[in-house]
Amino acid sequence: MTATLSHNTPEQALIVSHIDLGLQRRYRSERRFRAYGIAALTFGILCLVLLFSSIISRGYTAFEQTRITLKVDFDPAIVAPDGNRSAEAIMGGDAFRFDDLFSATVQKSLEISPDDEDGLYDALDLFSKGSSPMLRQMLAQDPALIGTTKDVEFYATGDVDSFVKGSIRADIPESQRNIKDKHIVLITKLKDSGALHLAFNTGLFTFGASTRPEVAGVGVAAIGSLYMMLVVLSLSLPLGVAGSIYLEEFAPKNRWTDLIEVNINNLAAVPSIVYGMLGLAVFINFAHLPRSASLVGGLVLTLTTLPTVIISTRAALKAVPPSIRDAGLGIGASKMQTVFHHVLPLAVPGILTGTIIGLAHALGETAPLLMIGMKAFVVDYPATPLDPATSLPTQIYMWATEPERAFIERTSAAIMVLLAFLLAMNSCAVLLRRMFERRW
Amino acid sequence: MSSSPAPFQTIRTPDASPRPTKIHADGVKVIYGTKQALHGVSIDIGEKSVTAFIGPSGCGKSTFLRCINRMNDTIVGARVEGKITLDGEDIYNTDLDVVELRARVGMVFQKPNPFPKSIFDNVAYGPRIHGLAKSKADLEEIVVTSLQKASLYNEVKDRLQEPGTGLSGGQQQRLCIARAIAVSPEVILMDEPCSALDPIATAKVEELIDELRTNYTIVIVTHSMQQAARVSQRTAFFHLGHLVEEGPTDHIFTNPLEQRTQDYITGRFG
Ligand SMILES: Nc1ncnc2c1ncn2[C@@H]1O[C@H](COP(=O)(O)OP(=O)(O)OP(=O)(O)O)[C@@H](O)[C@H]1O
Ligand SMILES: [Mg+2]
Numbered sequence: 001m002t003a004t005l006s007h008n009t010p011e012q013a014l015i016v017s018h019i020d021l022g023l024q025r026r027y028r029s030e031r032r033f034r035a036y037g038i039a040a041l042t043f044g045i046l047c048l049v050l051l052f053s054s055i056i057s058r059g060y061t062a063f064e065q066t067r068i069t070l071k072v073d074f075d076p077a078i079v080a081p082d083g084n085r086s087a088e089a090i091m092g093g094d095a096f097r098f099d100d101l102f103s104a105t106v107q108k109s110l111e112i113s114p115d116d117e118d119g120l121y122d123a124l125d126l127f128s129k130g131s132s133p134m135l136r137q138m139l140a141q142d143p144a145l146i147g148t149t150k151d152v153e154f155y156a157t158g159d160v161d162s163f164v165k166g167s168i169r170a171d172i173p174e175s176q177r178n179i180k181d182k183h184i185v186l187i188t189k190l191k192d193s194g195a196l197h198l199a200f201n202t203g204l205f206t207f208g209a210s211t212r213p214e215v216a217g218v219g220v221a222a223i224g225s226l227y228m229m230l231v232v233l234s235l236s237l238p239l240g241v242a243g244s245i246y247l248e249e250f251a252p253k254n255r256w257t258d259l260i261e262v263n264i265n266n267l268a269a270v271p272s273i274v275y276g277m278l279g280l281a282v283f284i285n286f287a288h289l290p291r292s293a294s295l296v297g298g299l300v301l302t303l304t305t306l307p308t309v310i311i312s313t314r315a316a317l318k319a320v321p322p323s324i325r326d327a328g329l330g331i332g333a334s335k336m337q338t339v340f341h342h343v344l345p346l347a348v349p350g351i352l353t354g355t356i357i358g359l360a361h362a363l364g365e366t367a368p369l370l371m372i373g374m375k376a377f378v379v380d381y382p383a384t385p386l387d388p389a390t391s392l393p394t395q396i397y398m399w400a401t402e403p404e405r406a407f408i409e410r411t412s413a414a415i416m417v418l419l420a421f422l423l424a425m426n427s428c429a430v431l432l433r434r435m436f437e438r439r440w
Numbered sequence: 441m442s443s444s445p446a447p448f449q450t451i452r453t454p455d456a457s458p459r460p461t462k463i464h465a466d467g468v469k470v471i472y473g474t475k476q477a478l479h480g481v482s483i484d485i486g487e488k489s490v491t492a493f494i495g496p497s498g499c500g501k502s503t504f505l506r507c508i509n510r511m512n513d514t515i516v517g518a519r520v521e522g523k524i525t526l527d528g529e530d531i532y533n534t535d536l537d538v539v540e541l542r543a544r545v546g547m548v549f550q551k552p553n554p555f556p557k558s559i560f561d562n563v564a565y566g567p568r569i570h571g572l573a574k575s576k577a578d579l580e581e582i583v584v585t586s587l588q589k590a591s592l593y594n595e596v597k598d599r600l601q602e603p604g605t606g607l608s609g610g611q612q613q614r615l616c617i618a619r620a621i622a623v624s625p626e627v628i629l630m631d632e633p634c635s636a637l638d639p640i641a642t643a644k645v646e647e648l649i650d651e652l653r654t655n656y657t658i659v660i661v662t663h664s665m666q667q668a669a670r671v672s673q674r675t676a677f678f679h680l681g682h683l684v685e686e687g688p689t690d691h692i693f694t695n696p697l698e699q700r701t702q703d704y705i706t707g708r709f710g
């Protein structure tokens with residue numbers, strides 16, 4: 001470029017070189033700015049990679065679980081001594097007979113002599129305490145099993161699981177580990193016979209809270225979270241959108257609406273635990289809604305998300321070009337018709353994105369839920385939003401305080417489940433945005 | 441506030457055979473917050489004719505135009521004083537429904553602003569909300585005749601379901617005109633309708649305006665002297681919020697009575 005320029009006079013040359021100097025400086029500052037940008041981005045991505053790799057490396061083992069398959073002989077003499085094989089009879093009566101059934105199974109499978117009581121107890125130590133109730137449940141569901149033999153998969157205890165996965169190591173002094181040398185002998189024996197194996201941990205997704213890590217899962221918590229999200233969605237979307245439409249399109253612009261605007265922005269910045277206190281005072285102490293119910297959790301989370309929804313909806317409405325409103329009004333549409341026929345459809349992608357991001361925030365919110373008691377020990381699935389429930393983040397919080405190794409990996413696994421939900425929701429937001437986006 | 445010492449006098453030249461008055465404005469003032477944009481504009485606009493508003497940028501042409509269908513109502517802080525009547529009816533009377541007024545007084549904006557909907561729906565929207573069509577066939581007929589009147593039909597008849605925003609600028613503007621015609625207004629206000637168009641599209645729109653004149657009262661704001669001369673019967677020259685001179689178009693362009701009008705149309709300022 002400069003080569004083709006001819007400098008006729010010294011003054012002209014001077015001017016051109018001046019311009020060149022200025023350009024140099026501008027390019028330099030642009031390069032610098034880009035470098036800053038790339039550095040910031042790299043830092044962010046590194047942190048993300050670090051976070052994910054630490055969580056995944058700690059938690060991926062939780063998706064597998066140690067199971068021990070034993071051949072069970074459903075001896076009618078033990079489980080149905082009175083000959084009554086109905087489901088009611090199995091669920092009723094003495095619970096110890098199923099312990100006996102299980103002990104007999106273990107004794108036989110591991111070839112422990114009937115006199116070696118200590119040996120039997122050591123072997124029973126390897127199995128989840130839920131094993132004999134599990135047998136009882138099985139029989140109640142299918143009483144025809146009585147008198148037959150069948151291979152049944154039992155859960156190993158969390159400690160055995162940790163040992164098998166190598167997170168409890170055999171080379172530390174015996175006194176410092178829960179798995180003793182005698183247990184190791186049994187585990188090796190079971191492993192060699194092929195009875196002990198690793199399988200996909202479906203229980204992680206279906207079980208509820210438990211003090212025994214091998215039967216603890218996030219299923220119940222996920223349902224609680226789902227109920228809460230439904231409550232949040234069905235309240236904050238209509239309320240937030242209606243409120244913003246009124247504020248943005250209909251309300252007169254005066255001191256009052258300014259005040260409201262400032263306060264909505266303030267509310268978005270209020271720490272969520274404060275909303276938890278408010279929820280405790282209003283919904284539980286005053287309105288007497290049940291403690292630890294997902295309805296209350298949903299209401300509290302609605303309070304925390306509403307400002308986000310309002311702010312993003314207003315931004316989406318503001319971004320609709322005024323010429324569209326002029327077009328509607330100019331043809332004689334009423335204000336209401338203009339807003340609902342022309343402005344709102346154009347704002348939908350922005351509104352949906354804002355709402356889903358608000359929901360994603362709410363899904364991860366923990367502090368206000370602790371305030372309203374959503375860290376209860378809930379074993380059963382909540383049937384309605386009024387039943388006691390927990391949520392994914394509070395479940396993570398509770399597991400994080402458990403000392404067992406098996407809970408540590410489960411905590412990370414639960415975090416992964418939560419992150420997967422968040423990722424899915426955010427992708428949803430992007431997808432919806434693409435779908436509804438229109439050019440004008 | 442500016443203190444105007446002597447009341448401003450608009451120079452008026454009546455038509456040889458005046459048309460019946462459609463719109464009558466009397467001392468219209470518009471104040472945007474603290475800034476006064478119009479200082480008492482009075483004008484009679486004749487029925488079924490084209491009136492052009494000319495004047496330098498910022499002189500208040502659009503402001504006055506928007507008073508006629510009360511689009512200034514939508515601007516926060518805008519205040520309108522004075523009186524405007526449509527067929528003798530005060531349009532700022534609180535009894536008058538602004539929605540009905542806008543159905544009677546259509547508007548075409550400077551920048552084409554079709555709805556992000558299909559071509560058909562763009563035109564059908566007005567008749568739909570006003571309940572002008574009894575049946576689907578009715579509606580289709582309205583759409584087709586409106587598009588024909590806007591001389592757009594032949595170009596779009598095969599793609600009525602495609603988005604109106606996909607048309608060229610000139611086609612979009614004619615679509616907006618068709619949309620305005622579809623509700624059968626009595627008056628059509630056009631604010632620089634050709635400023636975004638090329639000469640060919642402009643010629644088409646001008647031709648269209650000339651045809652529409654037989655059925656509609658048209659008020660057009662334009663920066664093009666030639667355009668004003670070509671399409672309008674009467675011309676009004678605005679300057680600094682005043683209506684300086686108004687009269688028959690050929691008279692204004694050949695024999696302006698006021699020095700400022702002369703200066704403007706000869707391009708000495710603007
Ligand atoms: N919404 C508004 N708020 C405040 N002032 C405004 C507003 N609209 C117009 N004005 C002012 O009113 C005066 C007249 O504006 P108007 O838009 O009517 O001019 P115009 O003659 O149409 O100009 P142009 O030819 O550039 O379109 C200008 O000084 C402008 O700054
Ligand atoms: Mg203008």
